[in-house]
Amino acid sequence: MKFTIKYKFSIGILLIFCLSFNAMNYFMDKIIIQNNKKVISNELLNSQRDLNIFIRQFMLINNMDISQNGFHVNRESIGNGLASKINNRVILYSNSGDFIFDSEDANGYIFSQETKKLSDDHADLKMAEQDKSAYKIIKINSKYLVVFSQTLYANNERLGIIRYVKDNTELFETSNELLTKIKMFMGGIFLIVTLFAILLASKITKPIVKLSKLTKEIAEGKFDITISVKSKDEIGELEESFNKMKEKISEQIATIKKDRDDLIKLQGHKKNFFDNVTHEMKTPLTIINGYSQMILDEGASNEVILKKAASKIKRESEKLHNMIIDVLDMSKIESKVNIDNRENLYMFSIVNGICDDLAVKCY
Numbered sequence: 001m002k003f004t005i006k007y008k009f010s011i012g013i014l015l016i017f018c019l020s021f022n023a024m025n026y027f028m029d030k031i032i033i034q035n036n037k038k039v040i041s042n043e044l045l046n047s048q049r050d051l052n053i054f055i056r057q058f059m060l061i062n063n064m065d066i067s068q069n070g071f072h073v074n075r076e077s078i079g080n081g082l083a084s085k086i087n088n089r090v091i092l093y094s095n096s097g098d099f100i101f102d103s104e105d106a107n108g109y110i111f112s113q114e115t116k117k118l119s120d121d122h123a124d125l126k127m128a129e130q131d132k133s134a135y136k137i138i139k140i141n142s143k144y145l146v147v148f149s150q151t152l153y154a155n156n157e158r159l160g161i162i163r164y165v166k167d168n169t170e171l172f173e174t175s176n177e178l179l180t181k182i183k184m185f186m187g188g189i190f191l192i193v194t195l196f197a198i199l200l201a202s203k204i205t206k207p208i209v210k211l212s213k214l215t216k217e218i219a220e221g222k223f224d225i226t227i228s229v230k231s232k233d234e235i236g237e238l239e240e241s242f243n244k245m246k247e248k249i250s251e252q253i254a255t256i257k258k259d260r261d262d263l264i265k266l267q268g269h270k271k272n273f274f275d276n277v278t279h280e281m282k283t284p285l286t287i288i289n290g291y292s293q294m295i296l297d298e299g300a301s302n303e304v305i306l307k308k309a310a311s312k313i314k315r316e317s318e319k320l321h322n323m324i325i326d327v328l329d330m331s332k333i334e335s336k337v338n339i340d341n342r343e344n345l346y347m348f349s350i351v352n353g354i355c356d357d358l359a360v361k362c363y
Helices: 007-060 070-071 075-086 123-129 169-219 236-297 304-329 345-363
Strands: 090-093 099-102 134-140 143-154 155-167
Touching: 007 075, 007 134, 007 143, 007 155, 007 169, 070 075, 075 090, 075 099, 075 134, 075 155, 123 134, 123 143, 123 155, 143 169, 169 236, 236 304
Parallel strands: none
Antiparallel strands: 090 099, 090 155, 134 143, 143 155
16 A cells, blocks of 8 residues: 555544643643642641531530530530531541531431442541541542531540542532543644645645656656646646756756767768778779789789889888777777868879770780
8 A cells, every 4th residue: 555645644644633632631630629629638637627616606605615525525416517518428537537416317428329328438437537638539420529628626625537529520510621622622733734734735845746647757768748836835846846957857868869869870881981991992902912913923023013013012001000000099989079071172183093904914
């Protein structure tokens, strides 16, 4: 499968979108959770201050002994008063964590669903035993319950521990609705950005794909193509450089073809030259051979024939020597030659030489 630039770019954008969206969801969840915890913590601090003030006033009004023992003796009255104050169920414990009162007579079992008791690790209660206010969040179906545990003080004395449950479903639902709206908004933004990026990728890769197609056509020998430059950015510079490259290649190919044609002509002229030289060399060799035979046959008895033959042999030898020099010069030619090079021929000398040759044979 061929992975085009557009395909890779689109996959990259989608991958970045998914990673960014998931990262955003993760951090948004963290922010919402931290904000909810901050709200609950502030609520716990305010509740602790108000309940400490309330229990001191309640015990004073009712002439109760403001001590740990008085708290234990009047646990029912105090527990019902606290339940009325916070309008919720209240469970009281001693400072050591021993159960002493439940406003709903459930023996301290806070979580129940259809008469089924749910597990409770009492982590918040254990923190309160160490004189530390604590809470924990429990999700039951669609409800979010917050269990508070804190120490009750009056006149700087630890009286006991109060534990109660508050339904904070509205807080979490509001946060979840806000988080959902933010996710939808950010998802829409990411989607628009992704579509824009894909369209931008198509616009960027379109001329590159076109250049790739035209490059293949040039590789097939089609040089009558031109790209119209429409942009002034790097893509436009690439298209302009492509046109210059195509023109340069066309010029080089034209030069190569011309050199090839000239070389073919040169080879043809070389062949003709060597054919002519070969033919011309036969003539002086034939003449030299003939006069040599004439000297052998009649030269000893006829001084005129001997002198004429020796002169002719010398002249033809010089002519043959010049031909060989021309052949050597021709072999040194490495480039162009002037194919229109011509020499003047003196017909008088040629005819006179032929007559001399024939005159010797007449003797």
